[in-house]
Structures are given as structure tokens and as C-alpha cells.
Amino acid sequence: MSQLKNDLLLKALRGENVERPPVWMMRQAGRYLPEYIGLREKYDFFTRVQTPELAAEITLQPVRRIGVDAAIIFSDILVIPQAMGVEVLMEEGKGPHLPKVIKTQNDINSLSTDAVEAKLDYVMKALALTKQELNGEVPLIGFAGAPWTILCYMVEGKGSKTWEKAKQFCFTQPELAHQLLQKITDTTILYLKAQTKAGADVVQVFDSWAGSLSPEDFKCFAQPYLIQIADALKDDAPVILFPKGSWYALKDLSESSASGLGIDWCISPKIARELTSDKITLQGNFDPAKLLLPVAEIKKEVKKMIREFGVQKYIVNLGHGITPNIPVDHAKAFVDAVKESL
Amino acid sequence: MSQLKNDLLLKALRGENVERPPVWMMRQAGRYLPEYIGLREKYDFFTRVQTPELAAEITLQPVRRIGVDAAIIFSDILVIPQAMGVEVLMEEGKGPHLPKVIKTQNDINSLSTDAVEAKLDYVMKALALTKQELNGEVPLIGFAGAPWTILCYMVEGKGSKTWEKAKQFCFTQPELAHQLLQKITDTTILYLKAQTKAGADVVQVFDSWAGSLSPEDFKCFAQPYLIQIADALKDDAPVILFPKGSWYALKDLSESSASGLGIDWCISPKIARELTSDKITLQGNFDPAKLLLPVAEIKKEVKKMIREFGVQKYIVNLGHGITPNIPVDHAKAFVDAVKESL
Numbered sequence: 203m204s205q206l207k208n209d210l211l212l213k214a215l216r217g218e219n220v221e222r223p224p225v226w227m228m229r230q231a232g233r234y235l236p237e238y239i240g241l242r243e244k245y246d247f248f249t250r251v252q253t254p255e256l257a258a259e260i261t262l263q264p265v266r267r268i269g270v271d272a273a274i275i276f277s278d279i280l281v282i283p284q285a286m287g288v289e290v291l292m293e294e295g296k297g298p299h300l301p302k303v304i305k306t307q308n309d310i311n312s313l314s315t316d317a318v319e320a321k322l323d324y325v326m327k328a329l330a331l332t333k334q335e336l337n338g339e340v341p342l343i344g345f346a347g348a349p350w351t352i353l354c355y356m357v358e359g360k361g362s363k364t365w366e367k368a369k370q371f372c373f374t375q376p377e378l379a380h381q382l383l384q385k386i387t388d389t390t391i392l393y394l395k396a397q398t399k400a401g402a403d404v405v406q407v408f409d410s411w412a413g414s415l416s417p418e419d420f421k422c423f424a425q426p427y428l429i430q431i432a433d434a435l436k437d438d439a440p441v442i443l444f445p446k447g448s449w450y451a452l453k454d455l456s457e458s459s460a461s462g463l464g465i466d467w468c469i470s471p472k473i474a475r476e477l478t479s480d481k482i483t484l485q486g487n488f489d490p491a492k493l494l495l496p497v498a499e500i501k502k503e504v505k506k507m508i509r510e511f512g513v514q515k516y517i518v519n520l521g522h523g524i525t526p527n528i529p530v531d532h533a534k535a536f537v538d539a540v541k542e543s544l
Numbered sequence: 545m546s547q548l549k550n551d552l553l554l555k556a557l558r559g560e561n562v563e564r565p566p567v568w569m570m571r572q573a574g575r576y577l578p579e580y581i582g583l584r585e586k587y588d589f590f591t592r593v594q595t596p597e598l599a600a601e602i603t604l605q606p607v608r609r610i611g612v613d614a615a616i617i618f619s620d621i622l623v624i625p626q627a628m629g630v631e632v633l634m635e636e637g638k639g640p641h642l643p644k645v646i647k648t649q650n651d652i653n654s655l656s657t658d659a660v661e662a663k664l665d666y667v668m669k670a671l672a673l674t675k676q677e678l679n680g681e682v683p684l685i686g687f688a689g690a691p692w693t694i695l696c697y698m699v700e701g702k703g704s705k706t707w708e709k710a711k712q713f714c715f716t717q718p719e720l721a722h723q724l725l726q727k728i729t730d731t732t733i734l735y736l737k738a739q740t741k742a743g744a745d746v747v748q749v750f751d752s753w754a755g756s757l758s759p760e761d762f763k764c765f766a767q768p769y770l771i772q773i774a775d776a777l778k779d780d781a782p783v784i785l786f787p788k789g790s791w792y793a794l795k796d797l798s799e800s801s802a803s804g805l806g807i808d809w810c811i812s813p814k815i816a817r818e819l820t821s822d823k824i825t826l827q828g829n830f831d832p833a834k835l836l837l838p839v840a841e842i843k844k845e846v847k848k849m850i851r852e853f854g855v856q857k858y859i860v861n862l863g864h865g866i867t868p869n870i871p872v873d874h875a876k877a878f879v880d881a882v883k884e885s886l
């Protein structure tokens with residue numbers, strides 16, 4: 203860590219004083235960048251994910267192009283079901299498809315939780331290669347999906363508006379659900395530990411579908427597993443938890459071993475600070491649709507957001523992934539505004 | 545009103561003491577009922593909406609079948625764009641499609657806001673017919689979409705996960721957005737007043753996409769128009785506002801002229817009561833996916849929910865519409881549990 207030229211992200215996560223907050227963007231290595239689209243035309247999704255040279259190249263693109271303060275490894279949350287022995291198909295622009303969904307005790311018994319590091323060796327190689335190419339310029343973020351979100355896909359087989367099948371599974375067969383969540387958690391802990399060993403300076407856990415759960419169900423089916431992951435990783439690397447939509451869990455999670463909490467734009471900075479009693483670094487929460495504003499207004503809005511969160515214990519980010527239709531100079535304006543805010 | 549045999553809903557909305565809370569379900573007149581599916585096979589969507597006898601029949605089905613404490617007129621929120629001169633197509637199971645979206649000042653100028661009652665005469669006839677057939681058994685609820693939600697469809701042209709085009713329109717051309725929102729509001733007020741004249745005892749305003757907005761943007765593009773509607777209707781009928789997902793607005797809206805606030809399941813009854821300081825009747829907030837539990841457990845969960853909200857100033861409902869896959873006896877168990885709770 204001491205070799206990093208820009209360690210703003212790590213300082214912010216340790217709660218140390220910074221001159222300005224660090225900035226990165228969820229899905230910054232992605233579809234709004236012409237150089238990414240160039241690679242997408244040549245290589246299919248899992249080829250891009252599983253070829254360390256391609257994943258490293260895609261990871262570095264936004265560092266070079268828009269000057270973010272952190273790289274996040276290009277990969278996918280569904281590598282965990284794959285490592286557990288579940289087939290995952292990805293049709294470009296259509297989202298994931300898992301032909302064989304989890305339904306029974308036998309399905310759960312047949313899931314593997316070992317040799318994760320070996321099975322996801324390509325992620326470790328991509329991290330090591332990226333780390334080397336970054337040459338200490340900015341920190342490297344590893345990531346995984348949260349157990350509840352991974353269960354959603356494993357039970358539902360594809361994306362859903364309501365995650366009704368996943369919920370039915372949890373509500374009507376809670377014992378099976380907890381077995382599955384625990385297996386995903388165990389695998390994810392091994393995976394994230396391996397990522398930190400391979401070069402990740404920070405890890406983020408994406409609970410993209412947390413907000414579909416009631417406060418009580420979140421506390422039952424999501425929160426305990428997020429807390430297990432944060433506890434298990436605490437001596438390896440700072441952990442950022444991003445339970446999208448679950449504003450109601452911010453207080454509890456601010457008391458966990460996590461170093462940072464991601465939030466979406468459906469909560470004001472003031473309320474988010476109140477709920478977390480200033481105990482934890484917050485990350486977010488620009489509405490990605492605001493990147494469609496003219497550049498001057500993007501900058502104005504970003505500076506306003508920084509004033510509202512405060513410079514300390516804060517990581518500038520979006521409240522969700524950047525969408526494909528954002529012009530590159532608008533994405534860059536988001537980053538530039540933070541640097542100008544000095 | 546004095547002729548109603550069951551006026552629990554009106555009492556709850558007036559804050560009067562009740563022996564048990566009233567119960568109804570969003571989308572109760574719909575796709576989970578075999579008798580509805582029977583009609584759907586014979587008549588297309590807008591035929592069902594525009595034929596008073598069919599709309600009345602569909603409205604009455606859940607009153608007969610599961611014994612809810614209120615009927616809600618079978619219709620669609622997109623009749624308002626239609627009345628304003630915008631074509632709306634509906635493909636069964638695919639959602640709405642508005643071929644000509646709103647983009648410019650000219651598009652807005654060309655929208656009509658008058659003669660709403662005449663243009664939506666079929667809704668008034670359906671209300672009158674339903675009212676007559678109900679014969680005072682339970683109150684009749686009329687409804688409309690909220691201006692922000694209607695703008696979403698008019699600008700986007702179809703459903704969306706992110707409502708990015710609608711947001712871009714509002715963020716980059718706020719003057720046009722406010723003109724459009726005001727025109728929708730004016731039309732909606734006329735429409736809801738006509739509904740109360742035709743027989744609606746209560747009206748509900750559905751802001752289904754409120755939760756896609758940040759607290760600040762909700763306050764700019766949604767809240768003022770909801771408040772205008774509640775103010776305009778306050779001498780006509782009790783108004784229930786349902787800004788789905790916008791928990792952050794509950795305090796402000798509890799101070800409006802509305803009589804009730806709908807909430808989804810992503811907030812606990814306790815916090816919802818705290819945010820609204822017990823000033824207003826709350827409606828909700830059962831996760832529709834919980835209707836997939838066994839009947840005995842549905843009843844247990846409903847009773848627990850009533851204990852948490854309290855019997856007074858409360859309307860038992862779901863936190864969103866009932867989904868097509870719910871067995872009828874599960875829907876009935878939801879209603880029965882409330883009656884047993886006496």
C-alpha cells in the first residue's frame with residue numbers, strides 16, 4: 203500500500219483526513235467507453251472476463267481515459283455460481299441466463315464451495331496483471347455479489363422485476379435458503395480473500411437486489427451474510443458494502459466491520475450521515491441519469507453533493523452503474539469536478 | 545355515504561375509530577382471478593376498460609370472490625394521456641406503448657386538457673354502474689396516475705427500468721417538464737373530480753415510479769403536483785397518495801390535504817408511523833410475494849402487520865399490486881385474516 207502514488211481511496215476508507223475525496227464510478231469499465239465497445243465487438247462476454255489480458259485492459263481503460271482514483275477489476279458477480287458448478291450463459295444486451303435453477307436440497311448439496319481460487323484463477327491473474335500495469339498509480343478494487351443477490355439469480359435463473367421466485371424460496375423454505383446463502387457466503391469469502399492476495403487493495407460487495415426486501419427480510423436473508431463477509435475480510439482489505447435500496451439497514455451496517463457503505467440517490471446525504479452517525483465512510487450517490495446534464499451542470503451538482511456529504515469519510519461515486527448512453531466527456535466531467543473541488 | 549353498509553374505509557380515512565381495519569388489495573380486480581382471465585380471453589384490454597358493463601363486472605369480481613372492504617374501479621392510469629390526445633397501445637402481457645412521445649414545446653402545446661369528463665365518459669359510466677350494482681355494500685375507489693408517473697410514460701413511450709429519458713427531459717428542460725406536469729395535473733384534477741361526481745367515494749393517486757427520484761428531485765417534479773391534487777380534491781372525497789418507494793417524502797405528505805398515504809414493504813410500520821407522526825392514515829404494506837406462503841402463514845403475517853401498524857388510522861393492503869401467480873385462496877386468506885383479527 204505504501205507504494206501507491208494515489209491512496210485517497212484507502213485513506214478515505216480508513217477515515218483519515220484527505221484534501222479531496224476520491225472518485226470512481228460503478229461500471230466505469232464498461233459500455234459507455236468506445237474502446238470497450240471495440241473489444242466487445244471482437245470478444246464475447248465470458249471471453250472478456252476470462253482472458254486476463256482483456257480483463258486487465260478493460261479495467262485500465264477508465265483510469266487512462268477519465269482519470270478515476272481507483273480501478274475496479276472487470277469481471278462479473280456470476281462467476282461465483284459458475285465456481286459453485288452452475289452454468290451461466292450471457293447473451294449480449296439480454297442479461298444472464300442460468301438454465302438449471304436451484305430448487306431442492308439435492309441441488310444445494312451438489313454445489314461445490316472449494317477450490318474457488320483455482321477455478322477463478324483467471325480473475326486472480328487479471329488482478330495481478332492489472333496491479334502490475336497500474337504500477338502503483340491508483341488502488342485496485344476487487345468485488346463480488348452479495349449472497350442474497352447471488353441467490354436471486356441462482357433460484358430465479360435470470361433477471362426479474364420482483365424476484366418473486368427467489369422470495370418464495372426464502373419465505374417457504376427458509377432452512378434451504380439459509381443453507382444456500384451460507385454456501386454462497388463461504389465461497390465468496392474464499393474468493394474475496396484470494397482477490398486481496400492477488401492484488402486487490404479494497405473489495406466491494408454488491409447487493410444489487412437488497413432493496414427488494416422488507417427491512418425484516420433483509421435482516422434475515424441479507425444482512426447476516428454481509429456481516430460475515432465484512433468480518434472475515436477485515437484483516438485482508440477494507441470492505442465496501444453496497445446494499446442498493448436498503449436505506450433502512452444503514453445504521454446496522456455502519457456498526458459492522460465494513461469500512462465503507464455504498465448508497466443510492468434515494469436518500470439525502472444528510473439523512474445517510476444521520477443514520478450512520480458519522481461512523482463509517484459513505485460512497486455514492488449521484489443519480490446516473492444526471493450525467494445527461496450539460497457538463498457545467500454536472501460539475502455544479504457534483505460539487506453540491508460533496509458539500510452535502512463533506513470532504514472527509516466520503517467516496518464520490520454514482521448511486522448505481524453508469525449507463526451505456528453517457529457521453530465520455532460527461533463521465534470525465536464527473537471526475538474532473540471532484541479534482542477541481544480542491 | 546350514509547347509505548354504505550360497510551364504511552370501514554371511509555372511517556379509517558377520516559381517522560375515526562374502527563373495530564377492525566378495512567382491507568383491499570391493489571390490482572385486486574385482475575389477473576389472479578379466473579373469472580377475470582375468462583373476460584380477458586374474450587375482450588382486449590381497452591375494450592375491457594372502455595365498456596362500462598365489463599369494467600363494472602371486473603370491479604365487482606373481487607368483492608364477491610374474496611370479500612374486500614372496497615371496490616376499485618377497473619381502469620388504467622394511461623387513460624389520461626389518451627384524454628390529452630396521445631395514442632396509447634396496449635399489447636397483452638407486454639405493457640403500454642405510446643408511439644408519439646413528448647419532446648418539444650410544440651408537443652406540449654398540442655396536448656388538450658379540456659373536456660376530460662366527456663372524453664373519459666366510459667369511466668364515469670363504469671363508476672355509476674358499479675356504484676349501482678354495489679348497492680351500498682362497500683365504498684368505491686376511483687384512481688389516477690400521479691403526474692410524475694404519467695410524464696414518465698409520455699416522455700419514455702413505454703416502461704423503463706431507469707426512466708432515464710423522462711429524467712433527462714426533466715433535468716435538462718425543467719421549464720418544459722413543469723409545463724407538462726401542470727397540464728397533466730390540471731387534467732387529473734378534472735378527471736378525479738368527475739370520478740367523485742360519478743360515484744367514487746375515495747380516490748387514490750398512484751405514483752408508481754416516484755421511487756426512481758432522489759428526495760430533491762421528488763420534491764421538485766413529483767411532490768408539488770401530488771399536493772395540488774390533494775388540495776383540489778379535499779372537498780370532494782378523501783384522497784390516498786401512493787408514492788411508491790418515496791419513504792423520504794412521508795413526513796411532507798403527511799402534512800398535505802391527503803387523508804391516506806400508501807407505502808410499500810421497504811419501510812417498517814414503526815418507522816412509517818414515526819415519519820408521519822400519527823397524523824395520517826397509512827395503507828399497506830404487505831410484500832405481494834408473501835402471498836405465496838401457505839394460507840396459515842399468510843394469516844399469521846397479516847395479523848402481525850396489523851399489530852405493528854395498529855388497528856386505527858390503518859388500511860390493510862399490499863405494498864404493490866397483487867401478481868398473476870397468486871392462488872385465489874391465498875388472496876382470500878389475506879382478507880379473511882383481517883376479519884378474524886377482530
